[in-house]
Amino acid sequence: MSADIITQGKLVSLTYAIRDEHGSVLEQHDVPVSYIHGGDAELIGGMDRAVAGKRAGDAVELLVSPEQGFGRHDPALTFTDDIDNVPPELRRLGAEVTMQNEAGETRTFYVTRIENGRLTVDGNHPMAGKTLKVRVRIEAVRDATQTDLLALSGGSHRLN
Numbered sequence: 001m002s003a004d005i006i007t008q009g010k011l012v013s014l015t016y017a018i019r020d021e022h023g024s025v026l027e028q029h030d031v032p033v034s035y036i037h038g039g040d041a042e043l044i045g046g047m048d049r050a051v052a053g054k055r056a057g058d059a060v061e062l063l064v065s066p067e068q069g070f071g072r073h074d075p076a077l078t079f080t081d082d083i084d085n086v087p088p089e090l091r092r093l094g095a096e097v098t099m100q101n102e103a104g105e106t107r108t109f110y111v112t113r114i115e116n117g118r119l120t121v122d123g124n125h126p127m128a129g130k131t132l133k134v135r136v137r138i139e140a141v142r143d144a145t146q147t148d149l150l151a152l153s154g155g156s157h158r159l160n
Helices: 044-051 146-152
Strands: 010-019 025-036 059-064 078-082 096-100 106-115 118-122 132-143
Touching (some): 025 132, 044 132, 078 106
Antiparallel strands (some): 010 025, 078 118
């Protein structure tokens, strides 16, 4: 088996683009992102399974359902209020608001709509509820060094 094939413990560097069902680019990484294959990294929608056995230069496309990706859109995480009740610094699309529930858990909400004197914030991931088309290009595959293992396995990471 060649050393440049993606197997357990290999350091994999890849670039990827995520598109919605209409072909619009939602996210694109042209600078390679690296992970240890089979390690703690959590890749969206089974991306790690899709690249297993591939090698540098290969490209893979996969269709990711909401359940495999960022979950279904939860309407309970969307709130609308009169804009006058919202601080001025948050009265812009994309503004971030951190909210805390009774249990002390925090979540980041984003201003997603402002119209007719009302402002909407949404705590769902921007890609929640969407079927995604992910195109991955494997840029490099090599044995992971001890430094790689320390740097990349210090906790769970989600590539998205």
